Amino acid sequence: MDELRDLYQEVIFDHNRQPRNFHKLPAANRRADGFNPLCGDQLTVYMKVNDAGVIEEVSFEGRGCAISTASASIMTETLRGKTGQEAQRLFDGFHRLVTGDGGSNGSELGKLAVLGGVRDYPSRVKCATLAWHTVQAALRNESSRVTTE
Amino acid sequence: MNPVSEPRLHVVKPAVGALDVARVRTEFPILHQQVRGKPLVYLDNAATTQKPRAVIEALDHYYRFDNANIHRGVHTLSVRATVAYERTRETIRDFINARSTKEVVFVRGATEAINLVAQTWGRANVKAGDEILISEMEHHSNIVPWQMLCEQVGAKLKVIPINDAGELLLEQLDSLLTERTKLVGVTHCSNALGTVNPVRKIIEKAHAAGAVVLVDGAQAVAHLPVDVQALDCDFYVFSGHKLYGPTGVGALYGKEALLDAMPPWHGGGEMIKYVTFEKTIYNDLPAKFEAGTPHIAGGIGLGAAIDYVRGIGLGAIAAHEHDLLSYATQRTAEIPEMRIIGTAREKSGILSFELGRIHPHDIGTILDHQGVAIRTGHHCAMPVMQRYCVPATARVSFAMYNTREEVDAFMNAVRKVIEVFR
Numbered sequence A: 001m002d003e004l005r006d007l008y009q010e011v012i013f014d015h016n017r018q019p020r021n022f023h024k025l026p027a028a029n030r031r032a033d034g035f036n037p038l039c040g041d042q043l044t045v046y047m048k049v050n051d052a053g054v055i056e057e058v059s060f061e062g063r064g065c066a067i068s069t070a071s072a073s074i075m076t077e078t079l080r081g082k083t084g085q086e087a088q089r090l091f092d093g094f095h096r097l098v099t100g101d102g103g104s105n106g107s108e109l110g111k112l113a114v115l116g117g118v119r120d121y122p123s124r125v126k127c128a129t130l131a132w133h134t135v136q137a138a139l140r141n142e143s144s145r146v147t148t149e
Numbered sequence B: 001m002n003p004v005s006e007p008r009l010h011v012v013k014p015a016v017g018a019l020d021v022a023r024v025r026t027e028f029p030i031l032h033q034q035v036r037g038k039p040l041v042y043l044d045n046a047a048t049t050q051k052p053r054a055v056i057e058a059l060d061h062y063y064r065f066d067n068a069n070i071h072r073g074v075h076t077l078s079v080r081a082t083v084a085y086e087r088t089r090e091t092i093r094d095f096i097n098a099r100s101t102k103e104v105v106f107v108r109g110a111t112e113a114i115n116l117v118a119q120t121w122g123r124a125n126v127k128a129g130d131e132i133l134i135s136e137m138e139h140h141s142n143i144v145p146w147q148m149l150c151e152q153v154g155a156k157l158k159v160i161p162i163n164d165a166g167e168l169l170l171e172q173l174d175s176l177l178t179e180r181t182k183l184v185g186v187t188h189c190s191n192a193l194g195t196v197n198p199v200r201k202i203i204e205k206a207h208a209a210g211a212v213v214l215v216d217g218a219q220a221v222a223h224l225p226v227d228v229q230a231l232d233c234d235f236y237v238f239s240g241h242k243l244y245g246p247t248g249v250g251a252l253y254g255k256e257a258l259l260d261a262m263p264p265w266h267g268g269g270e271m272i273k274y275v276t277f278e279k280t281i282y283n284d285l286p287a288k289f290e291a292g293t294p295h296i297a298g299g300i301g302l303g304a305a306i307d308y309v310r311g312i313g314l315g316a317i318a319a320h321e322h323d324l325l326s327y328a329t330q331r332t333a334e335i336p337e338m339r340i341i342g343t344a345r346e347k348s349g350i351l352s353f354e355l356g357r358i359h360p361h362d363i364g365t366i367l368d369h370q371g372v373a374i375r376t377g378h379h380c381a382m383p384v385m386q387r388y389c390v391p392a393t394a395r396v397s398f399a400m401y402n403t404r405e406e407v408d409a410f411m412n413a414v415r416k417v418i419e420v421f422r
């Protein structure tokens, strides 16, 4: 079961049980809906981005598996105070981490590194990246629904 | 395997005259492997079944010795390939008791068969203001082709609802069937709930209202005997790969008079008698609907699959799977968090469930870790998920080679999920 614990780390259960920033954001000026048609997971990301392009606040709502909920929760903690460009750079690094592409060990990713176990489960990569794809759409200010397919 | 620490309930007695599972299992090479260090327990048979040696060898034999295009060569290999391929048509005819091989059209699978009927019979017979009636438990492949047709011709799609157990509300059928209803499309057996529908009764009522009926047999043919004449259905469709045969091949049954009157679908070789630039004469049934080179090896493999299934006997298979379903249903009661979705009185070997608040995707991954393969998701039946207000379910589905020991392994694996999430 050790390998399973690499995927389901305690931090992930913690965020799944008590997702952080799990609410609507009345002051949001960006939002997007994400959908994973494979498993029916849905989430909405809200962001308040200031004129300098800094993400002042970010939150989410929705329904998903432990991996997608924890990933979204940790993401909201990570993105606060970052610029759109920094967010993109983080996502690129995170994507390499969870796909095992480029040998990233996640050291530069801080807390996000707990999702590194996903790399051994290709069918779960989309769970881990759904919130991030949705943030990208929100940053582009696309109000339309993004899907992982 | 994990040791079984909890007491087992062995209340359900094995069926008398049960099939010899141990022998059957030796015929399926793929079952004898380890997944993530554990013996494979394959419980995703509603998605696709594994293939017996007879099917694998039929494909191998065809490519090694008989490969040629069919219906057009005078040479020996072409004749052999044609004979073998056409033999499957007769096997299918006999298997579903169609009157004639003219009524058996080879297709890629159930999905293609339904699209064929929607785009040929449908385009010719359904007009603006007409109605198509389907059920709330249909697979997307028996929803979307009718929606597309309705959009094309301005017809309306109506739905027979289901109750909480997952049974069709047949008392509503009389009011849902009107003189505008042109076709009723209903699944013989639901892939998401396991419900076996009383299709004979539905067909009778639909015919009385003047509608034709298409039965989606994708989940039925491997699990219960089907007689299209006794059912009196107008169309019956199924896929070979859920019947222990290859992917990419299946059959459309249609009553000869209906098929005869239908315009062709795809144009090309094989479906014609005579072509000039001014005019083309279409071929006779069933070639009229079989444009292009088909999946010849697949067709031959499907024949071997049906022969194999009939050798075991659908009666014995159904009894065995029913025993597994009862045993599994009974054992799920040991886990209070487990809620079965789909509790119809008439069910085939399918068990959809929820596990407290644990998402099906997480269940699927942790089960896979213990070698247990199940399906998680919406099972291409999103309206069913909406009906039960769940985003997805986890689903176990049985085949002839599954055992009670595998049900035990599954239950142990489910306990592990709960433990991991505690």
Ligand SMILES: Cc1ncc(COP(=O)(O)O)c(C=O)c1O
Pocket: B046, B047, B108, B109, B110, B111, B112, B139, B141, B142, B187, B189, B190, B191, B216, B218, B219, B239, B380
């Ligand atoms: C009830 C039902 N109908 C139709 C289909 C479609 O079959 P295929 O994908 O082989 O065309 C399926 C397959 O999952 C099914 O379960």
